[in-house]
Amino acid sequence: MPKPVAPYESRVPYDAQRIHAAAIYCSDGRVGDHFDDFLQNGLGLPRYDRIALPGGAACLAGHPQANLEEQGVVDELQFLVKFHAIKRVVLIAHARCAFYTERLELADPRLELVQRADLVRAAAFVHRVTGVQMIEGFFARHVDGRVRFESVEV
Ligand SMILES: [Zn+2]
Numbered sequence: 001m002p003k004p005v006a007p008y009e010s011r012v013p014y015d016a017q018r019i020h021a022a023a024i025y026c027s028d029g030r031v032g033d034h035f036d037d038f039l040q041n042g043l044g045l046p047r048y049d050r051i052a053l054p055g056g057a058a059c060l061a062g063h064p065q066a067n068l069e070e071q072g073v074v075d076e077l078q079f080l081v082k083f084h085a086i087k088r089v090v091l092i093a094h095a096r097c098a099f100y101t102e103r104l105e106l107a108d109p110r111l112e113l114v115q116r117a118d119l120v121r122a123a124a125f126v127h128r129v130t131g132v133q134m135i136e137g138f139f140a141r142h143v144d145g146r147v148r149f150e151s152v153e154v
Pocket residue numbers: 026027028054055056094096097098099
């Protein structure tokens with residue numbers, strides 16, 4: 001059992017205003033800070049809503065291995081669209097994603113092609129189940145110890 005932790009007060013001020021944007025990406029904690037940095041500073045979306053799960057939007061691309069996740073994410077998305085008035089959805093796939101290499105058993109060079117195609121399929125699916133018009137896709141690539149976000153046409 002971990003030891004009880006004393007109350008911790010975050011120094012980040014609370015802002016109740018919503019930005020009306022959501023992002024769906026992989027829960028891999030090694031790129032979590034990069035996703036935040038890109039969305040908040042690269043796209044200018046502070047306080048965006050997050051849907052994080054292994055493989056991110058892979059579960060919205062029709063793979064039978066992700067059926068259960070698909071139902072859950074559709075439900076979460078529809079909730080956010082209804083109650084947080086989401087008008088923009090950002091989908092991010094990342095290189096070396098274990099969901100693709102392990103669950104879908106894919107390897108390069110096919111791996112990235114499938115991830116990019118999945119962003120396109122997932123964008124169409126998100127539009128169909130939520131009605132949201134503004135949907136963007138990005139691929140996060142490792143470059144010299146950094147993570148670069150490249151736009152993918154969806
Ligand atoms: Zn991943």
